[in-house]
Amino acid sequence: MSFLFIFVLALAMICLLGFFNEKVTKLTYEIALMLFSVVIGAAALLAVTVFSGTSAAEILGKIQVFNIEKFLMDGVLCFMLFAGSCHLKLSDFKRQARQVTVLAFVCTLLGACFYGLLFYGAAYLMGLNLSLPMCLMFGSIVAPTDPIAATSILNKFGLPKNISFLIEGESLFNDGVGVALFVCFSGLATATSSSGFFSVMLPQIFGAVAVGAVATLLLFPLYRFTKSNTLGIFVSLLSVALSYYLCELFGFSGAIASVVCGIVFAALRSKFCPQEDTEKAERFGSFWETLDTLLNSVLYIMLGFSFVRIMQMEHVILLALVAIAANLIARSGSLSLSTLIMGRLPDGYDKFNFVRLLTWGGLRGGLSVALAMSTREMISEDIYFIILGGTYAIVFFTTVIQGLTMKPVYQRIDRSVSKRNSK
Numbered sequence: 488m489s490f491l492f493i494f495v496l497a498l499a500m501i502c503l504l505g506f507f508n509e510k511v512t513k514l515t516y517e518i519a520l521m522l523f524s525v526v527i528g529a530a531a532l533l534a535v536t537v538f539s540g541t542s543a544a545e546i547l548g549k550i551q552v553f554n555i556e557k558f559l560m561d562g563v564l565c566f567m568l569f570a571g572s573c574h575l576k577l578s579d580f581k582r583q584a585r586q587v588t589v590l591a592f593v594c595t596l597l598g599a600c601f602y603g604l605l606f607y608g609a610a611y612l613m614g615l616n617l618s619l620p621m622c623l624m625f626g627s628i629v630a631p632t633d634p635i636a637a638t639s640i641l642n643k644f645g646l647p648k649n650i651s652f653l654i655e656g657e658s659l660f661n662d663g664v665g666v667a668l669f670v671c672f673s674g675l676a677t678a679t680s681s682s683g684f685f686s687v688m689l690p691q692i693f694g695a696v697a698v699g700a701v702a703t704l705l706l707f708p709l710y711r712f713t714k715s716n717t718l719g720i721f722v723s724l725l726s727v728a729l730s731y732y733l734c735e736l737f738g739f740s741g742a743i744a745s746v747v748c749g750i751v752f753a754a755l756r757s758k759f760c761p762q763e764d765t766e767k768a769e770r771f772g773s774f775w776e777t778l779d780t781l782l783n784s785v786l787y788i789m790l791g792f793s794f795v796r797i798m799q800m801e802h803v804i805l806l807a808l809v810a811i812a813a814n815l816i817a818r819s820g821s822l823s824l825s826t827l828i829m830g831r832l833p834d835g836y837d838k839f840n841f842v843r844l845l846t847w848g849g850l851r852g853g854l855s856v857a858l859a860m861s862t863r864e865m866i867s868e869d870i871y872f873i874i875l876g877g878t879y880a881i882v883f884f885t886t887v888i889q890g891l892t893m894k895p896v897y898q899r900i901d902r903s904v905s906k907r908n909s910k
Contacts, residue, residue, distance in 0.1 A: 500524065501784045517640055517787050518890045524791020555789050559857045563782045565731035565745040570779035571634050572659050572749030573723070579652050580750065586653055589829045591660035595630050597821035599668050602626035605813040617870060620675035625874050627672050628859050629814055629881050631665030633852030634658040640850060644894045649833030654848055662854055663743030667691040669858055677865045694739035699747030702730045707755045716770045723752060723771070786853045794879055803876055810877035811884045819846045835908045840900050847896050850885045
């Protein structure tokens with residue numbers, strides 16, 4: 488299928504489902520796109536199966552309209568991450584640097600290991616042929632929280648400023664950590680690498696930081712001194728695209744470089760362009776907000792339609808339940824241990840309520856699915872579908888179920904925190 492056909496299909500779904508949700512269901516926009524896409528995809532598959540007499544498995548085997556891995560990893564991930572980070576204030580990061588660092592690095596590492604161990608135990612009980620390194624690789628796939636989901640869904644519920652920043656900061660920086668863990672554990676799982684965690688992670692992280700910072704510093708003068716609003720936007724696009732490309736070339740984390748690029752760009756704008764032309768600032772913000780919303784919408788449509796493929800797996804319900812339970816336990820456990828070294832928690836939160844909030848607010852998204860899809864050539868088909876199915880189950884549950892219930896959960900936790908602090 489041509490790119491134009493796929494784009495028209497995705498855009499038509501975004502417009503029609505967005506309009507229907509605005510007028511009728513009034514759900515959170517991203518959740519509505521994913522949920523309705525699943526329903527429409529399942530209904531269309533059922534109709535074709537019934538009327539054509541062809542099995543659903545045969546139809547799905549021939550149709551692959553959306554390729555999330557290529558869409559994200561080879562296309563738009565850098566722009567999504569830049570859009571989420573280019574409005575972050577460096578002063579906020581400095582104030583909570585310790586907490587963000589612990590969540591992004593320590594919590595992600597612990598979460599991947601906890602999940603891997605839990606799923607390994609469950610796989611053993613279920614008689615599945617999964618080695619411990621494969622389960623740890625699975626853990627690295629689902630451990631990173633999703634920056635797109637965090638910024639677009641959670642911020643609409645009126646979270647406190649500092650807690651909101653922590654969730655955003657963790658999700659923006661832990662993508663690179665998750666990718667580094669994935670490289671390390673996938674090498675162990677496939678016996679193609681003996682590299683240790685730090686020998687993989689350190690170049691990924693520090694190389695990415697250097698590339699993102701240097702590329703932005705070199706290109707920012709073009710933004711600063713141009714009088715063209717459009718050219719300024721083009722410079723920001725070039726900065727993040729070049730950073731991501733160079734990281735792909737040198738084997739660094741393009742995800743971290745994109746975040747660094749956005750933060751440095753925001754810091755330079757604040758320092759050197761405090762009296763920036765109003766129209767230029769508004770167009771810059773409007774462009775990145777619109778682009779982020781468009782790419783984010785396409786991603787959720789792709790996730791929704793792709794979810795239908797997973798429902799053809801054997802034992803899909805049991806595997807989904809195991810994956811979701813392991814994810815919640817691993818997330819809660821990693822957060823509980825991480826709070827021991829985080830120092831003072833923001834907004835008056837105690838450790839118990841902080842862990843409750845971030846456990847339920849730990850949404851997963853397209854990056855996890857893209858990493859899961861990338862294992863197709865590494866492992867057997869049976870194991871591949873187990874990992875892909877489990878990943879989809881976690882993404883769907885965290886986005887739709889946790890996303891839809893996040894507001895009442897937060898309100899309940901907030902009342903508990905307020906009551907505790909008033910004593």
